[in-house]
Structure formats: structure tokens, C-alpha cells
Amino acid sequence: MNAKTLFEKVWERHEVVPETADTPAVLYIDLHLVHEVTSPQAFSLLRSQGLKVRRTDRTLATMDHSTPTDPAEVFGRVPIKVESAARQVKELEKNCREFGVELLGLDSDQRGIVHVIGPELGATQPGKTIVCGDSHTATHGAFGALAFGIGTTEVGHVLATQCLLQRRPRTLAIEVSGRLAPGVTAKDLILAIIGKIGVSGGTGYVIEYRGSAIEALSMDERMTICNMSIEAGARAGMIAPDETTFAYLKGRRFAPQGDAWDKAVADWRMLKSDPGAKFDRVVQIDASTLEPMISYGTHPGMVVPITSTVPSIANDPVHAKALTYMGLHGGEKLIGKPIQVVFVGSCTNARLSDLELAAQVFKGRKVARGVRALIVPGSQQIKREAEARGLAKIFTDAGAEWRESGCSMCIGMNGDVVDNGQYAVSTSNRNFEGRQGKGSRTLLASPATAAAAAITGKVSDPRDFLAELKSVVHS
Amino acid sequence: MQPIRMIESRTAVLPFTNIDTDQIIPARFLTTTTKEGLGKQAFADWRYDASGAPKADFLLNKPEAQGCSILVAGRNFGCGSSREHAPWALLDFGFRAVISTEIADIFRNNSLKNGLLPIVVDEATHGWLLENPGANVRIDLESNSLTLPTGATATFPIEGFARYCLLNGTDELGFLLQQSEAITRYESAR
Numbered sequence: 001m002n003a004k005t006l007f008e009k010v011w012e013r014h015e016v017v018p019e020t021a022d023t024p025a026v027l028y029i030d031l032h033l034v035h036e037v038t039s040p041q042a043f044s045l046l047r048s049q050g051l052k053v054r055r056t057d058r059t060l061a062t063m064d065h066s067t068p069t070d071p072a073e074v075f076g077r078v079p080i081k082v083e084s085a086a087r088q089v090k091e092l093e094k095n096c097r098e099f100g101v102e103l104l105g106l107d108s109d110q111r112g113i114v115h116v117i118g119p120e121l122g123a124t125q126p127g128k129t130i131v132c133g134d135s136h137t138a139t140h141g142a143f144g145a146l147a148f149g150i151g152t153t154e155v156g157h158v159l160a161t162q163c164l165l166q167r168r169p170r171t172l173a174i175e176v177s178g179r180l181a182p183g184v185t186a187k188d189l190i191l192a193i194i195g196k197i198g199v200s201g202g203t204g205y206v207i208e209y210r211g212s213a214i215e216a217l218s219m220d221e222r223m224t225i226c227n228m229s230i231e232a233g234a235r236a237g238m239i240a241p242d243e244t245t246f247a248y249l250k251g252r253r254f255a256p257q258g259d260a261w262d263k264a265v266a267d268w269r270m271l272k273s274d275p276g277a278k279f280d281r282v283v284q285i286d287a288s289t290l291e292p293m294i295s296y297g298t299h300p301g302m303v304v305p306i307t308s309t310v311p312s313i314a315n316d317p318v319h320a321k322a323l324t325y326m327g328l329h330g331g332e333k334l335i336g337k338p339i340q341v342v343f344v345g346s347c348t349n350a351r352l353s354d355l356e357l358a359a360q361v362f363k364g365r366k367v368a369r370g371v372r373a374l375i376v377p378g379s380q381q382i383k384r385e386a387e388a389r390g391l392a393k394i395f396t397d398a399g400a401e402w403r404e405s406g407c408s409m410c411i412g413m414n415g416d417v418v419d420n421g422q423y424a425v426s427t428s429n430r431n432f433e434g435r436q437g438k439g440s441r442t443l444l445a446s447p448a449t450a451a452a453a454a455i456t457g458k459v460s461d462p463r464d465f466l467a468e469l470k471s472v473v474h475s
Numbered sequence: 476m477q478p479i480r481m482i483e484s485r486t487a488v489l490p491f492t493n494i495d496t497d498q499i500i501p502a503r504f505l506t507t508t509t510k511e512g513l514g515k516q517a518f519a520d521w522r523y524d525a526s527g528a529p530k531a532d533f534l535l536n537k538p539e540a541q542g543c544s545i546l547v548a549g550r551n552f553g554c555g556s557s558r559e560h561a562p563w564a565l566l567d568f569g570f571r572a573v574i575s576t577e578i579a580d581i582f583r584n585n586s587l588k589n590g591l592l593p594i595v596v597d598e599a600t601h602g603w604l605l606e607n608p609g610a611n612v613r614i615d616l617e618s619n620s621l622t623l624p625t626g627a628t629a630t631f632p633i634e635g636f637a638r639y640c641l642l643n644g645t646d647e648l649g650f651l652l653q654q655s656e657a658i659t660r661y662e663s664a665r
Contacts, residue, residue: 016661017654023636026654028661038558040508045648054658066506084506091508135557135581151559151585153647161651163658167634199493200551200577233554235580299493299554318492318549411502432497432555434520 003274005171006240007206010146010271014129016163024165030128032158033114034061034101036092037413038133042156043095051160053099058162060123061096062104063089064113065134066413069376069403074106082415099159110253112379112405115139115347119223120381122252126241126268131158136347136429137236138229142222143249144241144271146206149230170280172205172234176213178288183463185357186221187349187427187446189213189285190228191293191303197283199301202234205281208273209239213287219248220353227348228429231300240272292462294334295431295444297322302431306449306461309333325433326441327421334443334459341424342373342400342454343436344447346410349427350378352385354447359391361451361465362398368457373400374416376408400454412437425453476590478644481615482571484544487535488608492549496582499553499561513560514567535568539609544571547604551575553582553593562586572614574621576601587637588647596621600629616642 004012011027019025032055039061046053053059066085072078080086089106096103104111110121115136118124126144131137133155140147150164157164174193180186194201207229209222217225222239229237246265249255256264291305302322304311312330313319323329328337344350344358355377367373375395377383383405386392392402409416410428417437418424424442427450428435431442445453448462455465504516522533529536546565552575553561562585565573572592583593594614596604603623604610613622616638622628640647 016657021635022639023650024634026651026657028658037505041510041559044509049648051652082506088506088508133557133559135555137557149557149581151557151581151588153559153585153588157648157651160648161654161658162662163651163654165636165647165651199554200579203551203577203580230555230581233551233579299495301493317490321491413502413505430495430497430555432495434501435497438501438503438520 003276003278005273005277005279006144006208006238006271007146007171010127010129011168013127019168024167026163027166028129029131029158029162029164030058031118031123031130032059033118033130033132033137034059034155035065035114035132035134036063036088037065038152039095039155040088040091041152042159043099045156046099046159053101053159054162056100056102059101059159060104061092061101062111062114062117063092063106064405065407065411067106067406068414069406069408069416071404074404085414109380112381113347113350113407115227116351116378116382119143119219120252120379122249122255125249125255125264126245127271131164135230136227138234139223139227139347141226141229141236141238142219143245144238144268146236146238148235169206169235170204172202172207173279173282174207174209175282175284176209176211176287177284178213178286179216180213180287180290183448184290184292185446185448186217186224188290188293189287190225191295191300191444192290193285194228194232194300195293195303196285197232199231199299200233202229202232205234207232207234207237208279209237210273214239215242218353219244220351223351224348228300231429241268292446292449294449294459295442296326296328296334298325298431298433300429300431300444303444304334306334306459335461337423337459338457339425339443339453339459340371340422341418342371342450343376343409343424343426343428344450345374345376345378345408346428347378347407348429349447350376350382352382354427355382355386355391358447358451359394361448361455361462362400363394365398365455367399367454371454371457373398373454374403374409375400376403377405379405409436411435412440418442425450425459476644476646479590479592479641480617481613482544482592483611483613484571485542485609485611486545486547486574486604487540487543488547488605489534490549490605493551493554494548495555496553496558496561497555500558500564505558505560510563512567513564514569517564517568542569544569545574545612545614546570546572547574547608549575550577552578554579557581557585559585559589562589562591566591574601574604587634587641590641592616592641594621594631596629596631600627
């Protein structure tokens with residue numbers, strides 16, 4: 001038998017009709033996650049063609065992108081401020097009622113960022129195909145699922161047929177050896193990977209992250225890695241399921257129970273890439289050489305170790321345009337740069353361990369004068385857990401804002417925005433011009449780096465807070 | 476969808492690399508529940524000043540860019556999010572094709588499904604197009620080729636089934652719905 005990669009195994013299990021020279025494969029989708037921003041036009045299409053949702057049992061909806069994070073708005077004590085967002089929320093409620101789709105709506109205690117709740121509820125499982133009208137669907141690949149973002153037309157295709165027409169992508173192995181040093185997190189690793197292969201280095205590929213440094217990561221950390229695959233251009237990133245994966249999933253709402261669990265685990269163990277399986281391309285990185293990373297430009301490939309300076313690149317108008325936007329110049333040191341906003345949140349870094357990491361820096365300290373620190377948990381479940389463990393109190397005692405879950409300031413659709421010209425150290429995934437609000441200047445970093453910046457009011461090396469970071473990073 | 480065979484137009488050029496979907500259509504405009512009317516918000520943050528007036532120095536605001544159906548852009552156009560609002564906005568703005576040396580995967584898929592041609596050309600052809608904004612270019616989908624006013628031609632790759640659908644105005648959903656029996660068989664065999 002041919003040695004196969006994890007990707008190939010999952011792909012082949014889902015070919016309803018294999019691809020030919022003339023037609024793409026008809027690929028079966030096990031789980032379709034739906035949210036309010038990229039679904040309304042797809043439901044309209046179904047309605048106009050008299051179609052039903054083929055598998056409501058494989059479809060799960062929530063709302064996260066345009067939803068408020070202010071509790072008064074979330075729980076209906078005051079109207080949602082952004083009127084168009086309020087309409088979008090209503091539209092999803094109506095569509096889910098009409099088409100019989102389960103909705104974890106604003107009042108649900110299981111609501112949250114779609115890529116946080118899929119895993120949290122155990123709906124995300126090894127070997128599944130998972131899609132959502134959102135490019136960060138790659139997150140679910142941390143469980144050994146083939147998970148990728150689709151557009152609204154394809155959302156309609158999956159709603160109506162549970163299938164997609166897909167050409168088979170190529171495979172890229174990113175082999176990460178060594179171990180991350182203390183104070184260097186999964187976020188720093190993925191930023192370093194994107195810096196190395198570039199923002200289109202993964203275009204046309206499905207990435208498999210592998211090697212000792214990856215195997216040592218917790219599920220939260222693996223999700224941070226896979227989440228940003230799209231920032232390297234890859235629609236999907238995957239990590240082979242192992243004991244860490246199984247331990248995470250066991251007992252969760254949608255996870256198999258009893259005998260079905262044992263059977264599922266036995267099957268999941270067979271998914272990992274066979275020895276000798278061939279990848280179309282291989283990239284190697286040594287994790288032990290990495291430092292905390294920070295972005296300085298207007299895409300996630302423009303990153304440097306936090307101790308270094310903004311690169312000078314002569315005769316590059318695009319680089320110059322990015323630096324002009326960012327108000328930075330080549331050769332400038334990043335450490336010490338004053339910042340105005342800190343955002344800890346998003347599908348990249350709003351899980352419990354991210355909040356724990358940030359809390360260890362915040363504990364017993366105060367947010368610097370003039371800095372706004374916004375902490376937005378990835379789900380309502382994480383919010384409750386963070387409150388139960390005293391993390392929320394650490395944040396609020398420090399002077400940070402503690403909110404209801406959602407995408408919030410990562411995308412700025414709900415009114416949580418960085419003001420024009422302000423610098424934000426953000427744990428989110430994109431530093432594009434205007435991403436966090438018109439004129440916003442985003443510095444992407446880990447929760448530790450973000451928290452350190454909140455305390456000092458400047459870009460700061462999180463290792464200066466190392467005593468507080470001791471055990472969290474690789475728990 | 477209308478069949479597409481040939482597009483002939485002057486080009487508008489945005490020479491920047493990595494133009495992401497947040498530039499093509501900023502996220503604050505995604506709270507819409509329809510596809511229509513997004514053209515006025517295309518490139519909004521590059522196109523308008525704080526008062527909402529068009530910026531005279533933005534390339535797509537210049538008189539010579541008006542009426543162009545072909546956009547030429549730097550490498551890795553359309554990177555970032557999966558928002559189909561990006562091709563919807565470009566189409567509503569008046570573009571029918573985007574030419575680059577590399578186009579992001581999800582954006583390319585979304586474009587093909589809406590009749591916006593994502594055209595990837597070689598560096599030499601792209602270099603010529605960047606240096607000659609406003610050139611009259613002909614894109615022939617039947618022969619997968621592009622012709623410059625110099626008479627030079629270049630071929631471009633395009634996925635065969637998507638091309639078939641574009642040439643014939645066929646809806647991919649119709650094709651998928653015809654697979655219903657195979658899908659049912661697959662579901663019952665699991």
C-alpha cells in the first residue's frame with residue numbers, strides 16, 4: 001500500500017466522486033459551521049430556488065463577527081448599537097428557524113467565536129471535513145480535520161448538497177524541530193513560519209505541521225498554529241491527532257460516547273501520515289532558535305523578533321507604503337514604541353490558556369495610563385471559566401475591559417475598533433491596513449507580549465515578565 | 476450567470492503586492508445581507524478621504540481609470556478573508572477580470588463563481604501591463620489567452636470545470652444537485 005499523508009487519508013475518505021481531468025472532486029462535508037456575516041445571501045439563494053438544507057444535523061450556526069461584546073447589548077437590555085449588525089443577527093435567527101438549523105444565538109451559554117466553539121463542543125473531530133464561510137476555519141485542522149474557509153456561494157452549495165466541488169490541493173510539510181524557549185509561544189512560532197515562507201508561501205497547499213515542537217503543543221496552542229495557515233496563503237493546516245487530541249475531546253457535547261468513543265479513537269489513530277509519505281514540499285524550522293515575534297507592517301509576513309529593528313529595504317515602494325501607513329521607519333527599534341491599545345482576543349488567541357498567560361502578566365499590576373486594554377474571551381464557556389478561576393478579576397483589577405465573547409476588535413465590525421492612527425498590540429491574526437478600524441496600526445503578537453505592552457504602555461519583551469510566565473507556555 | 480467568452484477593455488493598474496480583502500472591501504461594510512451595491516465601497520479606505528470625498532491621487536479615481544473592466548494588480552491579489560463581498564464589490568464597481576502573477580486561493584474560487592475572471596500571467600506580461608496602464612487588453616476565455624495591444628499574447632491557466640461553467644453560463648450548484656444520488660449512496664455507505 002502507498003504511504004499516505006494525513007491530508008490524503010482524510011481527502012480520500014470524503015470523495016463522493018473523485019476528480020477527473022474535466023471535473024473537480026465532489027467532496028463530502030461532515031460539519032458546516034455557519035455565522036451571520038457570510039450566510040444571509042446563501043440562505044436567500046436556497047429560498048429563491050426552493051431548496052432545503054440537506055443535513056441540518058451536520059450544520060451548526062452561531063453569531064460572532066458583528067455581535068456586540070457589551071453585556072447590556074448582548075443580553076438585550078439596550079439595543080445593539082450597530083444597526084446593520086443587529087439586522088444581520090435577526091436575519092440569522094430567522095434563517096435558522098426557517099431552515100431548521102441549530103443556532104447558538106446571543107443568549108446561548110454555548111455561543112462564541114465559531115472556531116472556538118466547534119472544538120469546545122467536540123463538534124470538531126479528527127478525520128472530518130469541516131467548512132465555514134470564514135478563512136480561519138483552518139483552526140479546526142489542529143484536530144487532524146481537513147478544515148477550510150469558503151465563500152458564500154459555496155456556503156449555499158454545502159447547505160443544499162452537503163458537498164463541494166474541489167480540486168485536490170498540494171501538500172506542504174512544515175517540520176518544526178526542537179522546543180520553544182520559555183516566553184516564546186505558539187503565536188510566535190506561527191508568526192515566524194509566516195515570516196519565513198511568506199504570505200503566499202502556502203497558496204495552493206494544505207499544510208501539515210509536524211515534528212517534536214508541534215507534538216509538544218497543547219490543543220489550544222495547536223489551534224493558534226493552524227488558525228493562521230491562511231495568513232501564509234494555505235486554505236488548510238493540519239496536525240496529526242494524538243493522545244493530546246483525544247484527551248481534549250473526550251466527554252465533550254458532540255464527541256462520541258461509550259463504545260463509539262473507543263471505536264472512533266482507534267480509527268483516529270490511523271490518520272497520521274504514514275512513514276515515508278511524500279509531501280509536495282517540505283520546510284524545516286528549529287523552534288529552539290525562536291524569540292517572541294511582532295509584526296511591524298501591513299501583512300502578517302512582515303514580522304521580526306521583538307528585540308530587532310524595523311527592516312530597511314531600499315527601492316521597495318510596497319515596503320515603504322506599509323511603513324508610512326504604520327508610521328515607522330527602517331532601522332527603528334520596536335521595543336519602547338509607545339502604544340495606545342491592547343487587544344487580547346480572536347480565534348487565534350482567546351482560549352483559556354491564552355487568557356491565563358495574559359493574566360500572569362497582568363496580575364498585581366496596572367494597565368499603563370492612556371492605554372486601553374480590551375480582553376475578549378473566545379466563547380461564553382471560556383468567559384465563565386475565566387471568571388471562576390479569578391482571571392477576569394485580575395484583568396479588571398488591572399484596569400482592563402472584560403467583555404462578552406466574539407470576534408470584536410480583530411475585525412472591528414461591532415464597534416470595538418482601534419482609532420485612526422493608534423497603535424494596537426493585538427493577539428489577532430491580521431495587521432492589514434484598517435483591519436481593526438479605519439487608520440488602525442496593528443502590531444500582531446502573543447498574549448504575553450500584548451499583556452506586557454498593556455502594563456508598560458510600550459512594545460515590551462514579555463521575557464522581562466518571565467518569572468510570571470514559568471509554567472503556562474507548554475502546559 | 477451570463478456566459479463569458481471575451482473581455483476587451485483598457486486596464487486600470489494598482490501596482491501593489493498583497494492587496495488583501497480588507498482593502499478591497501473593509502469589514503465594516505460586511506453587515507449587509509445582500510450582494511448588491513458594494514461597488515461604491517470597493518477600496519473605500521484608499522478611495523475616499525475622511526469627509527467621504529474621493530481622493531484625487533488614488534489610481535482608480537483618476538479619469539483614465541473610469542470605465543475600465545480589467546484590473547491589473549501586484550502579486551498575491553485577494554489574500555486574507557473568505558468574504559465573497561470582495562468579488563461582489565469589484566464586479567459592482569465594473570471590473571470583469573483581475574490580472575496578477577498570483578491570486579489568493581479563496582478569492583480566486585469566489586471570483587470564478589461570480590463571473591469575475593482571475594487571470595494569472597507570467598512575470599514578463601505582468602511587467603508590461605504594470606508599465607502600461609490604460610492599455611487595451613483582450614482576454615479570450617475560449618483560447619485561455621490574453622492579447623496585448625503590441626500583438627503579444629500570453630496564455631493563462633484556469634480550472635477546466637470553472638472555465639466550462641463560465642463559457643456556458645452554467646451554475647455549479649445545478650451540477651452538484653445532479654449528484655444527489657451519488658451523495659445519497661455515499662451517505663448510506665458510511
